[in-house]
Amino acid sequence: MANFELIKNIAYLEPQHSFSEMATDEFCIKYNLKCSKTPFKTIKQIVDFVTITPDVLGVLPVENTIDGTIRESLDCLINSTNPYIKIISEITMPVEYCLLSKTTEFYSITGLIAPPRLFGKCHEFIENELPRNLNIVEAPTMLESAYDLHNHNLTYAAIGNKKIAQACRLNVLRENIHDDKNNITRYILIGNIDTEESEDDKTTIAFKTSNRPGALLEILKIFLENNINLSYISSRPSKENNEYIFIVNFDGHIKNPRMNKAIEEIKPKTSFFRYLGSYKKAEPPCLK
Numbered sequence: 001m002a003n004f005e006l007i008k009n010i011a012y013l014e015p016q017h018s019f020s021e022m023a024t025d026e027f028c029i030k031y032n033l034k035c036s037k038t039p040f041k042t043i044k045q046i047v048d049f050v051t052i053t054p055d056v057l058g059v060l061p062v063e064n065t066i067d068g069t070i071r072e073s074l075d076c077l078i079n080s081t082n083p084y085i086k087i088i089s090e091i092t093m094p095v096e097y098c099l100l101s102k103t104t105e106f107y108s109i110t111g112l113i114a115p116p117r118l119f120g121k122c123h124e125f126i127e128n129e130l131p132r133n134l135n136i137v138e139a140p141t142m143l144e145s146a147y148d149l150h151n152h153n154l155t156y157a158a159i160g161n162k163k164i165a166q167a168c169r170l171n172v173l174r175e176n177i178h179d180d181k182n183n184i185t186r187y188i189l190i191g192n193i194d195t196e197e198s199e200d201d202k203t204t205i206a207f208k209t210s211n212r213p214g215a216l217l218e219i220l221k222i223f224l225e226n227n228i229n230l231s232y233i234s235s236r237p238s239k240e241n242n243e244y245i246f247i248v249n250f251d252g253h254i255k256n257p258r259m260n261k262a263i264e265e266i267k268p269k270t271s272f273f274r275y276l277g278s279y280k281k282a283e284p285p286c287l288k
Helices: 019-030 043-052 071-078 116-121 123-129 142-151 162-167 215-225 257-269
Strands: 009-013 036-040 056-064 086-094 098-101 111-114 135-138 156-160 171-174 184-191 201-208 230-237 244-251 272-280
Touching: 009 019, 009 043, 019 036, 019 056, 019 086, 019 162, 019 184, 036 043, 043 056, 043 071, 043 184, 056 071, 071 201, 071 244, 071 272, 098 142, 098 162, 111 116, 111 142, 116 123, 142 156, 142 162, 162 171, 201 257, 215 257, 257 272
Parallel strands: 009 036, 009 056, 086 272, 111 135, 111 156
Antiparallel strands: 056 184, 086 184, 098 156, 098 171, 201 244, 201 272, 230 244
């Protein structure tokens, strides 16, 4: 088991200057981490890296208010071969898009560079605030959109975030240009670190039950009998024996005797059980 002082690296989902890297920066500030950051192409690569490498952490997106649950993150964590890798923290972060440019003159903009999906996410701003004869240029990513500005004159802008603006030395002409102002992503921090109990924790577990009537009900009854509040439950088919795997969040920390007692009662009633971590609940984001 590591501690935060020994952490050498923290992995996140590429590209650089993405919202995932912004979430990574928030975790680094939260725990005063002075370590390297490494982008990976896939969620599985991040989990595998943390699984086999000592003294490292990983940042995974797990839920978005628009796109829903990002199943791959918890699925990869559940299937990790290292049983000590778990969730140790979470944060929620608004997904905020900005209009970036080399110029400071908003009303001079005649062209816009962005990935195709972002034209849709910022449709109202583009329709109402930018010229009707706007020159549209598509780019693969937000970062490449920012880079492409150097191939155009000062009347072009790009859609990006504040980290890209800082890294590419661009001006933020308008903030929060996206249509949905409640677009929020929840990120988790994973690693081999034990957390301490606080006044506002949640615990995540995953388990399988036998494929028979009442099997899940028996487990849910244990939570009721121990007066434990369930905040989230989902299921998905397992690849074995027509069983389902359930993922459950409940209020409390595993170090609390009542929570630990409930888990010990649940384990014998499952064909598979994985403790995925106890951690303090994220503070709600500040939306603008």
